[in-house]
Amino acid sequence: MKKQVYLDYHATTPVDPRVLDAMLPYLKDSFGNPSSKTHPFGWAAREAVEKARAQVASLLNASAGEIYFTAGATESNNISLRGVTRQPPGERDHLVTQSTEHHAVLDPLRKLEKEGWRLTVLNPDSEGFINPGAVEAAIDERTLLVSIMAANNEIGTVQPLEELGRVVNEAGALLHCDAAQATGKIELDVERSGLSMLSISGHKFCAPKGVGALYRRKRGNRVRLDPLALGGGQEEGLRPGTLNVPGIVGLGEACRIASEELREEAQRVGRLRDLLLEGIRGGIPDVTVNGPADLEKKLPGNLSLSFKDVDGSALIVSLGDLAASAGSACTAGNAEPSYVLKAIGTPTELAVSTLRLGLGRFTTEEDVSYATGRIVETVGKLRRVR
Secondary structure, three states: OOOOOOOOOOOOOOOOHHHHHHHHHOOOEEEEOOOOOOOOHHHHOOOHHHHHHHHHHHHHOOHHHHEEEEOOHHHHHHHHHHHOOOOOOOOOOEEEEEEOHHHHHHHHHHEEEHOOOOOEEEEEOOOOOOEEEEEEEEHOOOOEEEEEOOOOOOOEEOOOHHHHHHHHHHHOEEEEEOOOOOOOOOOOOOOOOOOOOEEEEHHHOOOOOOOEEEEEEEOOOOOOOOOOOOOOHHHHHHOOOOOHHHHHHHHHHHHHHHHHHHHHHHHHHHHHHHHHHHHHHOOOEEEEOOOOOHHHOOOOOOOEEEEEEOOOOHHHHOOEEEEEOOOOOOOOOOOOOOOHHOOOOOOOHOOOOOOEEEEOOOOOOOHHHHHHHHHHHHHHHHHHHH
16 A cells, blocks of 8 residues: 655644543543533533633633633634624724734634724735734724734744734734644743734644634733624633534643643654755755744744745645645635735745645654655656656
């Protein structure tokens, strides 16, 4: 059987066996509804949910009462951005974001702009960073919210959240952060960064798909959010509907694992990423690394590489036994160059020749060696037939 190597950890991740083991009892005998308050089945489910809530909070340095379970970061983003703006624009009618955000942030904000909110979209620098000074200059006395992601899903740029938090908080505005790609991979601290809201997805760090969480600040500058859906009253009415107990338990366990192993895993994955880049550069001339030149300012498992004189689509197809992508899985199939690469000034001929590689928890040195050989061989062939 032909070897298959998975290097698309930004799209999704395999479920950690420890996460699956934690979930299984709640898919079998412990099947109760946590809203059932009159019998042990419901009590056990509620206890499991609250344990998971505390585990998520611990990873983020939040309090358990500030964590709300959702279906993932897209829903958390929408609850944050739409929920804080449910009232018509008033004294604070201004929103700020950046052009390289995920569409789960950009699309709700564009809709709000059509509804009368003022929207400022900042462009990052050539490495994908948003300068806190640019954010400060964009904020005015009517700014309600700034939304900046923790780390980019294509080029891996890790934003200076603490500096951004100081700027936004000093202006009396709210700071929302889409942390789908960062959670479980780099340290996040909602207190130190002065965050008002933060969104996460379980499947990005070895928990199951279909479960995520929203952090909503209650301490200090408490955030008011109006729900997008009504009925049931679960999660303090902010996200009503029967809770996905197995998924929530899995998310909690993934957060527990990350709390204990994040630093060691980040170092290991970073070393493998550096080894992969070294091997590719050693075998292929004219390779461009997109995003930060200093790899320490990227997500540990991220590589976005552009290969001069190579058709990116042909490269992906030719690497059939190597799971990778040209960019975000959410925009796969779009023939246009990545909007993220365009925003940082990547020439079109390089943007369409890009391969996104994502390494993670179960990536091995053997995988890296195999992937290096396949990429070097395939790029060489495609350049010869061009």
